[in-house]
Amino acid sequence: MIVPRKTTGKLVHPHATRTAFFGQYWASIMVRVTFTSNIQRHVQCQTVDIVGDTVREVLNSVFEKNEQARGYVLDDRGAVRKHMIIFINGQPIKDRTLLSDEVSAGDEIYVMQALSGG
Amino acid sequence: MSDRMFVATRKGMFTLSRSGKGACRWSISGTAFLSDPIYIVLHDARDDSVYAALGHGHFGSKLHRSSDGGVTWQEIAAPAYPEKPEDVEDVLCPMRGTPIPWNLELIWSLAAGGADEPGVLWCGTVPGGLFRSEDHGQSWSLIRSLWDHPSRKNWFGGGLDYPGMHSICVDPRDSQRVTVGISCGGVWVTGDGGNSWSCQSKGMWAAYMPPERKDDVDIQDPHLVVQCGSSPDAFWSQHHNGVFRSADGCQSWTEVKNVQPSTFGFAVAVHPHDANTAWLVPAIKDEQRIPVDAQVVVSRTRDGGETFDVLREGLPQDHAYDITFRHALDVDACGEEVAFGSTTGSLWWSGDQGDHWHTISNHLPPIYGVWFAK
Numbered sequence: 001m002i003v004p005r006k007t008t009g010k011l012v013h014p015h016a017t018r019t020a021f022f023g024q025y026w027a028s029i030m031v032r033v034t035f036t037s038n039i040q041r042h043v044q045c046q047t048v049d050i051v052g053d054t055v056r057e058v059l060n061s062v063f064e065k066n067e068q069a070r071g072y073v074l075d076d077r078g079a080v081r082k083h084m085i086i087f088i089n090g091q092p093i094k095d096r097t098l099l100s101d102e103v104s105a106g107d108e109i110y111v112m113q114a115l116s117g118g
Numbered sequence: 119m120s121d122r123m124f125v126a127t128r129k130g131m132f133t134l135s136r137s138g139k140g141a142c143r144w145s146i147s148g149t150a151f152l153s154d155p156i157y158i159v160l161h162d163a164r165d166d167s168v169y170a171a172l173g174h175g176h177f178g179s180k181l182h183r184s185s186d187g188g189v190t191w192q193e194i195a196a197p198a199y200p201e202k203p204e205d206v207e208d209v210l211c212p213m214r215g216t217p218i219p220w221n222l223e224l225i226w227s228l229a230a231g232g233a234d235e236p237g238v239l240w241c242g243t244v245p246g247g248l249f250r251s252e253d254h255g256q257s258w259s260l261i262r263s264l265w266d267h268p269s270r271k272n273w274f275g276g277g278l279d280y281p282g283m284h285s286i287c288v289d290p291r292d293s294q295r296v297t298v299g300i301s302c303g304g305v306w307v308t309g310d311g312g313n314s315w316s317c318q319s320k321g322m323w324a325a326y327m328p329p330e331r332k333d334d335v336d337i338q339d340p341h342l343v344v345q346c347g348s349s350p351d352a353f354w355s356q357h358h359n360g361v362f363r364s365a366d367g368c369q370s371w372t373e374v375k376n377v378q379p380s381t382f383g384f385a386v387a388v389h390p391h392d393a394n395t396a397w398l399v400p401a402i403k404d405e406q407r408i409p410v411d412a413q414v415v416v417s418r419t420r421d422g423g424e425t426f427d428v429l430r431e432g433l434p435q436d437h438a439y440d441i442t443f444r445h446a447l448d449v450d451a452c453g454e455e456v457a458f459g460s461t462t463g464s465l466w467w468s469g470d471q472g473d474h475w476h477t478i479s480n481h482l483p484p485i486y487g488v489w490f491a492k
Contacts, residue, residue, distance in 0.1 A: 042177060068193065072177040076198045076221045083176045113176035 031058050033109045035069075043069045045111075055086060056099035058109060073111055085114040120450040120490035122187070123467075124168065125459060126156035129483035131170055133188045142476035144457075144467055148188055158445065160228040161491040164236055169255065171225035179225045179243075181255055197222055197241050197249035197258040206266075213274045218245050218281070229286035232293020242283030246273055246300060250312060261312045264298075269317055269336040273303035276339045276358065284444055287345035287353070297368055299343035299355065304336045305368050321371030325359040341384045342444040352393030356386040356444070361398060363423055374423035379410040385447035387456065394422040397449065397456055397472060399442040407441055414438045416458065416472050432475030433466060440464055445487035459485030 031052055035045035045066065052058035056078075063070035075081050080096040087093070087110040093101040103109065123134040123144060133148035151172060157179075158171040168184045170191070182191040199220040202208075208217035224244040231238025241249040241258065247265050249258040264270075273281035278301075285299030294311040297318075304319035319335040327337060339358035346352040353364040355371070360381045362371040375381065382403035389395035398417045401409055409415070414433040417426045434440070440460030447458040457467045463482040466475045 039177065042174070042180075071180070071196065071198075072174075075178065077201065077219075081176065081178055 030105065031103045031107045031109060033058060033062055033111065035073075035111045036113050038113055039069070039072055039111070043072055045069050045072075053102060053104075054099065055088070055093055055095075055101045055103060055109065058103060059099065059111075083114045085112050086110070087112065119452055120455065120492060122161070122491040123448075123457060124159040124161060124188070124487075124489045124491070125465060125482065125485060126159050126170070126445070126487035127459075127463070127483035127485050128155050129153050131156045131159060131188070132482065134478065142467055142478060143469070144478050146479070150184075150188055150191060151182075155486075157486050158225055158228045159487060159489055160230065160239075161489060162230045162239075163492055164230060164233060165254075167254070169228055169239070171228060173224050179222055181225065181241075183255055194255045195257055196225065197243060197247070197260070199247060199260060209271050211274050211280065212272060218270075218273075221245070222247075223280055224278075224282065226282045226284045227286045227298075229288055232288055232290070235293050238293075240286045240288065240296065242286050242298060242300075244275075244278055244282035245280030246270065246283055246303060248283055248286075248298060248312070263313055264306060264308075264315045267315060270303070272334070272336045273300060274337070276301035276341075285340070285343035287343060289345070289350050290347055291350055297343060297345065297353070299340040301341060301358075302337055302339040304338040305340055305343055305353075305355070305371075307368050318368035319371065320369070321364075321373070322355070322357055322362050323359070323373075342386050344386055344388045346388045346393040347390040349393040352388070354386045354388045354396050356383050356398060358382075358404065361386070361423070363396075365393075374419075376423065376426055377417050377419075378426050378428050379415065379417075382407075383442070384444040385442050385458065387447050387449040389449060389453040390451055391453050392420075395420045395453070395471075396423070397447060399447055399458055401441055408439050409441070412437050412439060414440050414460070414464075416456070416475075418472050427472075429468075429472040429475070431473065432468075432477070434464075443486055445489075446485050448488050448490050450490040451492040455490065457488050457490065459488045461485065 030049045034047045125132040130152035131150045134144045135147035136143050137145040155173045157173050160169040168188050170182045172180045181194050181196045183194045184191045202220045227242035229240045237254045239251040248261040251258045281303050283300050287297040289295035295309050297307045304317050306315045307318045308315050317335045319338040322338040323332045340355040343355045351367040355362045361374040364371045380400040383400045385399050387397045413435045416429045419426045440462045449456050456472050459465045461484045464480045465478040468475045
């Protein structure tokens, strides 16, 4: 399930917003995914709150709704492009091939471009 | 006579049209993808569509298609390598011992299929795979017969980390006959639409290999391979260490030794109606890669490589360090107009086969490719 981020008005803490809408169950598994602004030139990637236990699960859900974006972040093999980087709560993921890093309630995933490709 | 010219640069694509004014009758009439690297542009004369291959530093290689001459664009599928079967062993780069990835690294060549097969496109890539589309690029299939060829284990990158397919020539007599050039993997020919392939680089030789391997056909580095439209058995190649031509459909190659001022370069163009006329843009050989005497010149032969004219009128002759990449020289469909671009963003045009050159711009981004609409 994908919940677009609130884009107007005062931002409410994600936990509070999600809890209000979906109850305790959804709040316990929602992860926020944010994409680098640079990717927006090529394909629109909205910040979303989404369900998933691993980075792969979360991104698969994102890309099911936005298939064009998949190829901008992942390569032919589904691994992270060599000049892209994914953070969980500020830390780079460890498994760039299978994206098996686990995520949990309230985690924030940032999909960024690595300076190595600049 | 071509009415448009397309220029691919490190920072976008430029469309030029005839302005009808002045000695140089071309001017920039459109831009697209400004700030993005464009490696290949293909004008498909069968339906007047234009394809652009982008190579984003971070986001990978992408393909876009325009049906209105480059005014508006739609992203289409980029070729994607299939998953490597578990029972298939990795092919290791012979120079580094590292696996050649089953990943699209770069789109390095695009060609339209024959007039009898609308919608068919060919796409050459780094790390060496050839793809075919039968639906105007909406979907692509890797040509496994070439990718799985045992000879691929001998291929390696020339200037790039992995082997790259930069040349695709579809025979105008028979669209099932396709010739491709690979750096460094030699010249390959199929006569059955890609079902089977043979390496046809015999006669080329490689100064960059040990003496006992210099004649191996599948390690040759043809920087570009071009085919004469009216004499399709005639090919020219600017190779890493020389210039070669074939008169027998690539069954054999003969070295052309008289190119002045040097035999090194990247680009070559052949007259569409006269296989004996060709153009090259020479430079000092490979470890330096600057123009000889810092003078930009074009070498032209009209006798099949026996003699060359060094053409310099209108080109910079003092402290000029422009290099012309392999796709950045083209001749129009009549064989009268020639254009080429350089790494320092200069673009020149000649309306008389290179006797006189006119500057279109000295201020473009580094130029990767120049193509007349044909």
